[in-house]
Amino acid sequence: MIELSAAIALGLLALSLAAAAMRGLSAASAVVYGTSAAFSLALALAGVWTLATQAGAQGVHLPIGLPWIGAHLTLDALSAVFLMLLGVGGAAASVFAIGYGRHEHEPHRVLPFYPGFLGAMTMVVLAGDAFTFLLSWEVMSLLSWALVLTNHRAEETRAAGYLYLVMAGFGTMVLLLAFGLMAGPEGGYEFEAMRTVERSPALAVLVLALMMIGAGSKAGLLPLHVWLPAAHPAAPSHVSALMSGVMTKVALYGFIRVAFDLLGPVPWWMSVPVIVAGALTAVVGILFANIDGDGKRVLAYSTIENIGVIFAALGLALAFRANGMPALAALALTAGLIHAMNHMLFKSLLFMVAGAVLNATGRRDLDGLGGLIHRMPKTAVLALVGVTAISALPPLNGFVSEWLLFQAVLQSPKLSQPGLQFLVPAAGGLLALAAALAAAAFVRFYGVIFLGRARSDEARDAHEVDRWSLGAMAGLALLCVLAGILPGVLIDLVAPAVDLAVGAHLPMQANNNWFTLVPVAVVHSSYSGLLVMVFVVFSGGASAWLVHRLASRRLRRAPAWDCGFPNADPVTQYGAGSFSQPIRRVMAPVLAARETVVMPPPGDATPARHEVQTEDLAWARLYLPIIAAIDYATTRLNALQFLTIRRYLSLVFGSLVLLLTGLAIWN
Amino acid sequence: MELIGNLLLQAVQMLIVLALAPGLTGLVRKIKARLLRRRGASILQPYRDLARLMRKEVVLAENASWLFRVSPYTIFAATWVAAALVPTFAIGLHFSWTADLIAIVALLGSARFFLALAGMDVGTSFGGLGASREMMIGALAEPAMLLMVFTVALVAGSTELSNVVAFMESGEVGIRVSMGMALIALTIVALAENARIPVDNPATHLELTMVHEAMVLEYSGRHLAMIELAASLKLLLYMALIGCIFVPWGIAPATAGVGELVAGFAFFLAKLAVGGTLLAVFETSVAKMRVFRVPDFIGAALMLGLLGTLLLFVSRSL
Structure with a gap:
């Protein structure tokens, strides 16, 4: 199965290049999305097959990537779960896109990146060494960034894309550090080698914290989530589905792989x-x-x-x-x-x-x-x-x-x-x-x-x-x-x-009566979704049938009642803002919600205004100060660009002395 | 043969809750009327109301969609199934393992979800108002309820109501502060969920603080009857729930004979009568709250639920 999955991953990446070549072809959209759907489905089946047969870990070594090291790809049960998830999500998004893509104004802004995005995610899930993992992770980030920028003419989208790029770069940097620490000074970058290394608890804690930041920033963990509500919606909807449905899960996979498999006890x-x-x-x-x-x-x-x-x-x-x-x-x-x-x-x-x-x-x-x-x-x-x-x-x-x-x-x-x-x-x-x-x-x-x-x-x-x-x-x-x-x-x-x-795993559920869920013996609780469904459908259907049969089935259409004061203007309905008002008011401290009512003075004909402001506290308290600090530093350092050659030379000399002094003290 | 008996018992349970629910509503109304020195309508009035509504034609708003017509049956079915899963006169019924207390809470959540959607379907301001407030109250009441469930489950070791009742009946519990807190929390949640005073007023129609009635304003005829019946069922469910967890005496065990079952039924009726009376007395003695004081009220339940859970840990580690 690993050979097949690896071949599909590479095939998806190759499809990206082909799509770039197919620019201008009217059938390109159907071909690319159709092939992606088929490939994704095959990935899902490979995942399910691996899980169902309980096949052990299978590895393959590809001579691509860094010289001497190449790329290790492994398919074990954990990878298979996420391969299944990715395959199903990818297949559905691709099928959706066959229809949805017809309405795209600029298909060549999506097509070359879409299959590659799927392929890169597959590579992350299959990666068997840190290099392959990080490289695929970065390719996944960059291709999704390109997809976010599909509608690049909107100012909002460009801002979202920039924020996403910064956060993705930050996340990968943190991951690089985490994997570097796990590999240790000998540089065992294969996952197999990482599993066997003995680590001090302090190191394990540090790696887990870094993974939380690195994978968490991709998944949208507080307070690293700020880019997500801007970037995910900016992409075309089938890409949004992939980013929210699948890419966040690939980030979770990274966390689970390290926290539960590679890192050892924490x-x-x-x-x-x-x-x-x-x-x-x-x-x-x-x-x-x-x-x-x-x-x-x-x-x-x-x-x-x-x-x-x-x-x-x-x-x-x-x-x-x-x-x-x-x-x-x-x-x-x-x-x-x-x-x-x-x-x-x-x-x-x-x-x-x-x-x-x-x-x-x-x-x-x-x-x-x-x-x-x-x-x-x-x-x-x-x-x-x-x-x-x-x-x-x-x-x-x-x-x-x-x-x-x-x-x-x-x-x-x-x-x-x-x-x-x-x-x-x-x-x-x-x-x-x-x-x-x-x-x-x-x-x-x-x-x-x-x-x-x-x-x-x-x-x-x-x-x-x-x-x-x-x-x-x-x-x-x-x-x-x-x-x-x-x-x-x-x-x-x-x-x-x-x-x-x-x-350990939960007891096998397949043989339970009525497909009931009985998770662990000590829990003493069970839940049967099937029976609940049957009961609800049966009692609802039976009551509807009885009422129609025995009581009355007459029906008359009339204007809405609305307590006697129906208003034909659809604006009088509850809208998005009014619906959320009670919750906004109850949770005002968390949302930093402020409501102001501007009443014009008597005699003034301007309408009264009700304004609501909410604010993401993470953005206001954490990001804005960082942005302000960076702004401040860059404006100050900007002066460095306009120095004379003399001053540059003295700067170089000064830093050299500083470094050498530091080295001397260190030793 | 045993299977048939079990299925029969389960069917009896389903029919009992259905048959008693309007009576309980009638009882509460009657006692409230007496406390206000009115004579009040007969206890049977809700049954007559339901029969009358069932026979009338439905006047449907022009804009109403199929969701509006399906929702009454969905709401009724979800509430009925939830109510049938709460032990009333016996435990260990044939299907009682289908869903535990968490699932029962979630089934009521489904009913609320569809009720709120139906409120928004016609596109009137009152419907949206009711739906939005109902979801706010639900968003606070549901976690309070689940924290109460945690407390009970930590004491009884299960979220399965039959197991909980069996444990509570065994007398191993004794009197615990945590259980007292859970009782208060559950009572507050029950008041909020059933749209009773002080959270909502079941008797008003034209008041800006109304929640439940605003959502069902556009319903008429058999649809309204189904929703009213579901509301009665929900009241009965909460009474039965409080009864079976905190006063579990008299509930027939899983292997009971006919005598015990009949006794269990008599106990259940008595519990409903006492519960209905207490509710009526409480409702006549307090005033309705402003809608934005409701979060404080339910917040108290939330905190009590959490405190109850934490106290359990403290008492256990001592």
Whole structure:
């Protein structure tokens, strides 16, 4: 399987070059996206096959890359899980793009980068040494940056692209340091060599902290998330789906690979920052999703939330592992992996929905939409599946991973450190808050876009999207439902990866009655998504049938009642801003929300104004001071550019003396 | 044969909660009326209301979509399934392992989700107002509820209600401060979730502080009947939940005979009567809050839930 996967990865990279050559060809878009879809599907199958047959790690050594070293590619269970995730997400996005890409104004700005982006992500997941990993990581960053800049004429996009480039460069630099520290002075850059090195706890802690920063900045962990809500929505929607659904998971893969596989034991207290950062990221991310007025930015903020949830699960797994409880660590890690998979499914679906809406109306601002359930009925149904799944409502898939995570949180009394015993339930409370706020955010998202009355002419004249796009969305929606009612299949699939990471896995779920989830014997709890689904569908259907049969089925259409004062102007509906007002007001300290009402004096005919300002505190408190400091330093250092040759020479001389003195003192 | 008996018992449970729910609502209304020195309508009035609504035609807003028409049945089904999974007169029913307390909370979350969507469907200002406030209240009440679940699960070692009840009934618990806090937290959540005073007023229609009624303003006929029935079921669910966790006496064990089942049923009726009376007394003795004081109220539940959990750790490590 590794040969096949490696060949596909290289094939995708080659497809990028071919796409660049196909510029001007009218069929280029269909060819490139079609081939990408086929390749991605093959990757997903390779991943599933590796997991299902429980094949051991397979490696291959390619003579490309650095001389003498080449590139080591390995496919083990952990890689296979993410290969599966990447394949499914890539295939869906590519199929969607076959239809969506027809509307692109400048396809040659997307096509040459798209397959390469997929290929680079595959290479990251397959990498077996630090060089290959970092190189692929950087290629992935650069190609996604190019994709973000597709619509480069918008000022906003250019700013987002710049911010993304800076953050991606920073992240890779930190990762370079982390891998350098892991390789040690002998320079064992192969993962195989890293596993065997004995490290001091201090070094392990340092590496894990660096991984949290490096991988976290790519995944969107607080406070390194600032670029994500700007960059993800700026790309074309199928690329947004890939970036949010898949690329953040590739970043998570990097963290899991190092924290659970390469690094070896880590002190228990290192799980504290991971759990805290995860839980805070979840709450802050979803709060911003609740107040943002742009559909795609709402989705990007919700990605931050889900990354937080997964990091909290990973932190919990680290805590259990450090306490020598592999079974419980397996529970937490399974929750994290399943949630990563689920998030890929519903977030890709929702970004495609946003893309379909953008295609149909040309608008992303929530307050310009409305009533699309009448104009785009099929998209509306699929979007409903997506928002229900992401709001962690049973019987869909989002709930399964939340449930597993809460079961893991409930096991916190077994931890032996009082600090963790206190921390984990509090983090659990934050995660519950995030889940409930997610429901609010997606009622708002769906309600303002699809329900109510159209708020603009574009929304009034919207049309249903093409079949390819609908097909891709329907496939993801189906997977959301299946993963919700048959979660055992997915849990059994990821079991070898969990085994590899923490040395234990959940009991096999395949033989349980009614596909019930019974995670760990000590949990004493079970959940059957299938039965809940059957019960809800049966009781709902039966009651509807009985009511129509026995009571009344008469129906009359009439104007809306609205307490007797219906207003024909669609602006009188609740919009994105008004819907979020209660939450904005309750959570004002976190959002730095300020509301000002400007009332004109009596006799003045200008309208009264209500203004709302919110601010990302991370940006204001952390980034702006750094930016100001850099600005200050560069203006000062700018003077260095205009010196005479004499002064340059004396500068050189001065630094030489300084360095030599330093060296002398050092020795 | 045993399977048929088990299935029958499960069906009885489902029908009992359905049959008793409007009666409980009627009882609370009756007692409230008596406390206000009114005679009040009969306890059976909600049944008559439901029958009347069922027979009437539906007046549907011109702009309403299929979601608006499907939602009443979805809300009803989710609430009914959740209510049927809470032990009322017996534990260990055939399907009681289907969902634990976390899943029951999430099922109610599904019902709320669809109710809020339905509120936004017609595109009126009242519907959006109700939906937005309901989601704010839900966003605070749900974590409070889950922290309460944590406390209970840490004491009982399970989130499965049948296991919790069995443990509570065994008397190993004794009186714990944490459980007291959990009880207060759950009561606050129950008041908020059921749109009772002081969070919302179930009796008003034209008041800017209304939440639940604003969302269902556009509903009529059989749709309204389904939603009213779901609201009654939810009230019953919370009463049954408080009953089975904090006063588990009388609930028949998994291997009970007919006698024990009947006794369990009598106990359940008594618990509902006491709970309904207490609710009515509480509602008549407090005033409704402004909507932006509600977060403080539910925040208290959140803190109590967390404190209850933390106290458990403290008491355990002593």
